[in-house]
Amino acid sequence: MSRHMRTGDVEARQPLLLTGGHLEPNELESDEGEIIFDRSTSNIEHEARGSAQRRLTYEEAVEEAGFGLFHWLLLVVCGWANASDAVEILCVSFLLPTARCDLLLSSSDKGLLTASIFLGMMVGGYMWGYLADQRGRRRVLVLSLTVNGLFGGLASVAPWFWLFLLLRFVSGIGVGGSIPVIFSYFSEFMPRLRRGAMISALATFWMAGNILAAGLAWLVIPRTWAHFSLGTLDFQSWRLFVVLCSVPSLTSALVFRLLMPESPKFLMEAGRETEAIRVFRLMFELNMRGKRKAFPEFGLCTSSKHRGEPEETRARGSCRERLASILKKGLVPIKQMFKGPLKSRSIALLIIFYCISFSYYGLWMWLPELFSRVEAGGSPCANVSLPSPLHNQSCYPVKTAVYMEGFITAASNLPGNIFTILMMDSTGGKALLSCSLVVSSLSVFLIYVVQTKAQSVVLSCVFSGVSVIAWNALDVVGTELYPTQLRSSALGFFTGVGRVAAIMGNVVFGKLVDSNCAVPILMVSALLLTGGLVGLLLPQTRQTELT
Template sequence: MSRRISEVLGDSAREPLLPTRLEDSSQDLDAEGEVVFERSNISDGQKREQKKLSYEEAVEAAGFGFFHGLLLVVCGWANASDAVEILCVSFLLPTARCDLKLSSTDMGLLTASIFLGMMVGGYMWGYLADQRGRKNVLVISLTVNGVFGGLASLAPWFWLFLLLRFISGVGVGGSIPVIFSYFSEFQPCSRRGAMISALATFWMAGNILAASLAWLVIPSTSSRFTLGSLDFQSWRVFVVLCSIPSLSSAFIFSLAMPESPKFLMEAGQEAEALDVFQMMFNLNQRGNSKSFQITGLTITSNSERVRAEVTRCSESHRITHIFKKGLAPIRQLFTKPLTTRSIVLVIIFFCISFGYYGLWMWFPELFKRTADGGSPCANVSRPQSVENESCYPVKTTVYKDGFITAASNLPGNVFTILLMDVIGGKILLSCSLLLSAVSVFFIWVVKTKAQSLVMSCVFSAVSVIAWNALDVISTELYPTQLRSTALGLLTGVSRVGAIMGNMVFGQLVDSHCAVPILLVSALLLTGGLTALRLPHTRQTALT
């Protein structure tokens, strides 16, 4: 753009822009053959021209205000619903294992099932979002999450419960990466880092909500009832309640939210994108007499080339072409200039997921080992048979500790909101991973359960900064036509790390407790050093 938006509008900001065909030497086509615009009433009689606005200029012209606050709440609720669906499994295990007759192996499979589903759904939904639009994919994936998550409460057999949780995970795997692509594409670059960090804090809200519901519902004997031949225990009621956020979020998106204007521009739907910018402007300028000035948007030649390629591919009905079409975005992610950043992000996502989910799921076991004093790895014991343990009455300590640990995310979330656009995601990501590695390295030094709880809170508060920084960086490093695909792929890598982390802890925590803990520390250190290879993205424009 040859002029800034303020220079284009000038003092006549309230006068509408009208396309005008000029009869003299001043033409209404610029050097690239695009229609330019002229003001209909100019006091000095001189004719001035305006080019079509790019995406970033249109976002700036639409303003920042009420619409973005509403968008944050709606997208944040969707993000929180995903957290509830993932974390609810860890809270229902203490009682569900008795009703479903689960062995330790079964519990490991159940914990891994949702991550397996997320791994499958991550790339699939991400690819569809880049081809068919963000909004529709969000509605469908959130619905899949909520419906099958709720149906799991009715499963009388473990294998059916496992299958339904897997399908629910497929839905979660779609909504997590797509929600960040969708949200970021409404944000001006000067506020994008802070707003994405604010969106990421809703994961903490979902964590707290899940812990609160578990603390309130599962120990309660009054919530138990009989449904036909099924004894509907309190943990089943908890599973139903955890499905409500996803379903309500899908309902809100389907009725009230627009498609991403960035996606619409990339798809060549200029009129629809203008309508979205108009709505954003109207909501942001409520009570203001300013009028909407944007009458044209620039569609880049690169976008047209990508759309043409997609169209040509979609015309083929042969399986081989369809398969190639699905793999094409992955090949683009590892083609210059995206090669280095994609490899680095794959390494980081694997390292942080292996460490975070592996260690997080085993904190209760480490707490139990410090109950009589000593470090978590000093009191090595053999696994206790589930049949020899009683699930009732339900102990509330695990839910209280979960609530405290979830609440410890708050300082890290506030820190990233305030400083993401000041420091930049790259520095925050690297420092957070390095500090997390140090905190995990000394975890076996603690001597009491209280100290273990404090250490888990420190790890939680520091590691959440890395997650928030990753949400910002991975969104800004990829172009629109690959953004959801990239986030879906990285989410899939993350799930592989989470599954492997839980498997390693399960195999070694009894015989060589220090090994998985030191491995987590080493991987977090590796991720922190690798992050230094990423480019800076602070306040960069989306491509």
């Protein structure tokens, strides 16, 4: 989820919402299709007009564009993309009770399956984030969402476990790009005083995706009518579920390709003033629809970021030298994150992302499996003598109670999301992050000590409702702690770290859930407590301006 093109193609390839714009007469183009202003002609013109025209910073221009219909439409579009990522990640957890029979999975295999998408996200996270900082947010979103949906859907017809695993990995590469870039893209349209609440609202769509995945699993997987033969492939209902889970990502990619503009903050940082003003005009016209207000004329304080140098570098040296140059340049954002004033916050975020990702995904991806283990009563760790996965009678007919409990647990995110939206701008992300991680730690510890199925479900709901506050706060804090040229790279890097942690969490659960499931559950509790305490070291970012 290519964006750069030659100026002769600009008008033909602009998104639909941006049609009708025009370019300044004295603009030049780079080899990558970006507008580079001729300092001897174009800038003189702008300076001449500057005496009769205000020149605004990014924050001032966002305020001039107002707040209204455009932002609510943006919330829906970006929210659906966020929900599609949740569906693609979490759908695997609902496959485990049935797919283990058809793919002949052991508990270790199931750990690898749940870890595969996170391995892809680890690979894709920083790569897509870096490209988004260099080439633009919108283009990366289109490509990564397409990769996510396409390969996620293809996994449904994989007859062998290794192929299913590979396709889930490639799908994860797409997910790894869209998650951090969505939040960077969305935040760069938001006025400062509303940014915290709106990013929190965007984060609630993860809950919507969670509920959608659980609801689809509940409706589709237990149904016998979805079972048919496809050549030599026995197409069970869970495979249809996988196909349906790929639809949100593909529709999101289409909407971004056809309708959405590029981030105005990115355009300003790239020195593309005309395009940035066009986006602000679009925002103003939609926000002031029916109010009969004229768009105020203004110029922008843009950066003059020239990008012709990479083309020169590409043309010189051997293949090994060019590869080394690309890798060296790609690591520059990481070096900038871990030096100077950004160093302490980067180390703190590194620890927090590891702790919360290991804990949340390690536990959450195994909740349906744990629920199936307490179906006959007792605690999640008491009933470990499951029938062999080689015997289909342990999977069919499907027990719908497992999916009903998963749906209830997913829906329990709602109170936490509402609380975050109401409190984010007044309390700040730092306080919400630390408090929610500590309470989540306590709820997980109690899951270990309870003895009944009802108690396990209730505490899982508490964990779901409280931990989502931490994720929402982390989304807000992460976008506000770094400047524009590092924002997507930073979020991509930290989500990559989180994916490493998620892989480790799922592998640990897969290895120990049969022999000693108390160890991973107590480990989750301890890591959540650690993340909550480290969160106190982060700077306060409430209603801060984006740099």
